[in-house]
Amino acid sequence: xxxxxxMDEMTETARGWLAGGTVGFVPTMGFLHxxxxxxxxxxxxECEISVASIFVNPIQFEESEDLIRYPRxxxxxxxxxxxxxxxxxxxxRTEDIYSAGFSTYVMxxxxxxxxxPAKGTGSRIYARGVATIITKLLQLVRPDIAYLGQKNAQQxxxxxxxxxxxxxxVGLRILPTVRESDGLALGSRNHFLTQPERRAAxxxxxxxxxxxxxxxGNVRNSAxxxxxxxxxxxxxxxxxxxxxxxxHSDTLRAVDTVMPGTMLMIAAHIGIVHIIDNIxxxxxxxxxx
Amino acid sequence: xxxxxxMDEMTETARGWLAGGTVGFVPTMGFLHxxxxxxxxxxxxECEISVASIFVNPIQFEESEDLIRYPRxxxxxxxxxxxxxxxxxxxxRTEDIYSAGFSTYVMxxxxxxxxxPAKGTGSRIYARGVATIITKLLQLVRPDIAYLGQKNAQQxxxxxxxxxxxxxxVGLRILPTVRESDGLALGSRNHFLTQPERRAAxxxxxxxxxxxxxxxGNVRNSAxxxxxxxxxxxxxxxxxxxxxxxxHSDTLRAVDTVMPGTMLMIAAHIGIVHIIDNIxxxxxxxxxx
Numbered sequence: 001x002x003x004x005x006x007m008d009e010m011t012e013t014a015r016g017w018l019a020g021g022t023v024g025f026v027p028t029m030g031f032l033h034x035x036x037x038x039x040x041x042x043x044x045x046e047c048e049i050s051v052a053s054i055f056v057n058p059i060q061f062e063e064s065e066d067l068i069r070y071p072r073x074x075x076x077x078x079x080x081x082x083x084x085x086x087x088x089x090x091x092x093r094t095e096d097i098y099s100a101g102f103s104t105y106v107m108x109x110x111x112x113x114x115x116x117p118a119k120g121t122g123s124r125i126y127a128r129g130v131a132t133i134i135t136k137l138l139q140l141v142r143p144d145i146a147y148l149g150q151k152n153a154q155q156x157x158x159x160x161x162x163x164x165x166x167x168x169x170v171g172l173r174i175l176p177t178v179r180e181s182d183g184l185a186l187g188s189r190n191h192f193l194t195q196p197e198r199r200a201a202x203x204x205x206x207x208x209x210x211x212x213x214x215x216x217g218n219v220r221n222s223a224x225x226x227x228x229x230x231x232x233x234x235x236x237x238x239x240x241x242x243x244x245x246x247x248h249s250d251t252l253r254a255v256d257t258v259m260p261g262t263m264l265m266i267a268a269h270i271g272i273v274h275i276i277d278n279i280x281x282x283x284x285x286x287x288x289x
Numbered sequence: 290x291x292x293x294x295x296m297d298e299m300t301e302t303a304r305g306w307l308a309g310g311t312v313g314f315v316p317t318m319g320f321l322h323x324x325x326x327x328x329x330x331x332x333x334x335e336c337e338i339s340v341a342s343i344f345v346n347p348i349q350f351e352e353s354e355d356l357i358r359y360p361r362x363x364x365x366x367x368x369x370x371x372x373x374x375x376x377x378x379x380x381x382r383t384e385d386i387y388s389a390g391f392s393t394y395v396m397x398x399x400x401x402x403x404x405x406p407a408k409g410t411g412s413r414i415y416a417r418g419v420a421t422i423i424t425k426l427l428q429l430v431r432p433d434i435a436y437l438g439q440k441n442a443q444q445x446x447x448x449x450x451x452x453x454x455x456x457x458x459v460g461l462r463i464l465p466t467v468r469e470s471d472g473l474a475l476g477s478r479n480h481f482l483t484q485p486e487r488r489a490a491x492x493x494x495x496x497x498x499x500x501x502x503x504x505x506g507n508v509r510n511s512a513x514x515x516x517x518x519x520x521x522x523x524x525x526x527x528x529x530x531x532x533x534x535x536x537h538s539d540t541l542r543a544v545d546t547v548m549p550g551t552m553l554m555i556a557a558h559i560g561i562v563h564i565i566d567n568i569x570x571x572x573x574x575x576x577x578x
Contacts, residue, residue, distance in 0.1 A: 011456070014458070018307040101399075101450075103450065104398070104450055104453075104454035104455060106393060106394075106395055107396045108392060109394060110390075131393065135424075136454075136455055139457050161393055165392065166393060167429045169429075
């Protein structure tokens with residue numbers, strides 16, 4: 001496992017790979033968990049060269065407190081990665097990624113990013129931050145395939161649109177969300193949940209499953225499904241629901257009627273922790289949970 | 290000389306080149322002249338594979354009339370290119386480059402683009418248009434070196450900033466402006482000058498040379514040099530001066546005092562034709578004319 005901090009070294013290394021085998025890339029913000037590890041293992045199995053990056057991207061945070069308290073533990077991350085067969089870990093410095101004079105952003109302008117579904121997420125600033133950093137990382141690492149977890153549906157939608165609109169020659173592999181035994185989606189910020197909050201947090205996945213039960217029972221009306229999900233979440237007073245959204249799984253545009261390809265999304269704040277989750281219905285009994 | 294219209298074919302072809310030799314790329318808007326030909330010949334001589342693109346980029350035009358009347362003559366362009374040893378000509382369709390749902394722009398936000406030094410140029414819209422199309426073309430063609438002519442200093446400054454800020458692994462080769470015998474910089478739009486306008490147009494280069502004479506005579510005060518240049522241009526009533534600017538040749542930021550690396554820029558409208566030109570002083574008797 002080789003660690004690269006220097007941007008020029010990463011560029012040179014990636015250039016060398018172009019003549020070699022396929023490169024699989026897992027971009028992360030660190031504080032790694034089993035979900036990240038699953039992505040890294042898939043990249044290693046499916047590609048000849050596997051790379052992960054660790055970079056807490058400041059420009060995708062709307063509030064500086066959220067950036068400041070984002071969990072970081074590099075030695076723990078490197079420990080976890082050393083148990084995988086990852087080839088390279090790229091850990092650029094913030095002052096190199098956004099060096100003096102940096103002034104060019106990648107800007108998603110679709111109207112879906114104009115609406116701010118929850119404080120700190122889904123806004124234009126978040127979309128611009130994600131779009132800019134993924135473009136930069138894809139230029140630095142030049143992978144054939146980038147690996148992302150299904151949990152962060154907004155991030156996936158942004159990356160998919162950027163790759164398509166800027167003609168970046170990279171495939172996207174989206175792997176299912178990894179969950180705790182009670183269904184809570186793994187997430188770096190879960191670390192900050194108190195024990196009562198942690199217990200309450202499982203209501204988010206239970207709400208998604210309540211929505212699923214209705215769809216499985218042939219309910220197709222989004223408003224009815226959303227209401228059932230909301231009614232379940234409000235039984236947990238520690239959970240501050242940000243939104244429930246029933247939408248197209250690629251575009252994230254809200255739909256009135258559930259159809260194959262529809263996603264049920266949920267977002268909430270529990271204490272200081274922002275949690276998101278989603279499941280996708282692919283028709284009949286096919287769900288991505 | 291292979292002609293590629295299809296975007297996927299370009300992507301596949303470029304991917305194939307990655308394991309091969311160096312790729313030199315000349316992006317153009319067509320209506321080619323000797324300046325373009327010089328770039329193509331350099332790409333052919335210096336790289337193993339040479340590619341030119343022809344694409345009139347609609348999103349960099351602020352006024353639709355200017356886009357509509359931009360000169361086009363594809364058969365003449367292909368005729369000219371066939372006299373070179375170019376390997377591939379990439380001619381994408383507008384509806385493929387900006388397909389339905391396109392919504393991601395590359396946005397230079399430096400304050401220098403907020404000021405609109407002349408109608409139709411230098412604005413944020415122009416900067417965004419150039420930044421977006423060059424990013425897309427560099428992803429599609431994946432060259433090692435991109436070739437640009439010195440004449441369009443704003444374009445060069447934008448491309449340099451984009452490549453730096455987005456970490457695109459491409460070198461830039463800037464070749465000197467190619468001029469008519471009276472000094473007028475070659476340009477696709479020159480085609481639209483009437484005979485009297487064409488004769489008057491040479492005043493722009495003469496104004497640059499008047500500025501040069503002052504620098505060579507040890508004048509360093511930008512205001513004094515600008516005044517001398519303006520005084521010369523106003524002797525030609527057919528020429529509507531947009532601006533004279535004395536600035537840093539990389540950042541295009543105005544400077545009060547001339548020093549090595551300073552650029553003298555000029556822009557004017559003559560009839561319906563917008564003309565730009567520049568020269569750079571590198572110290573002592575070294576000029577890029």
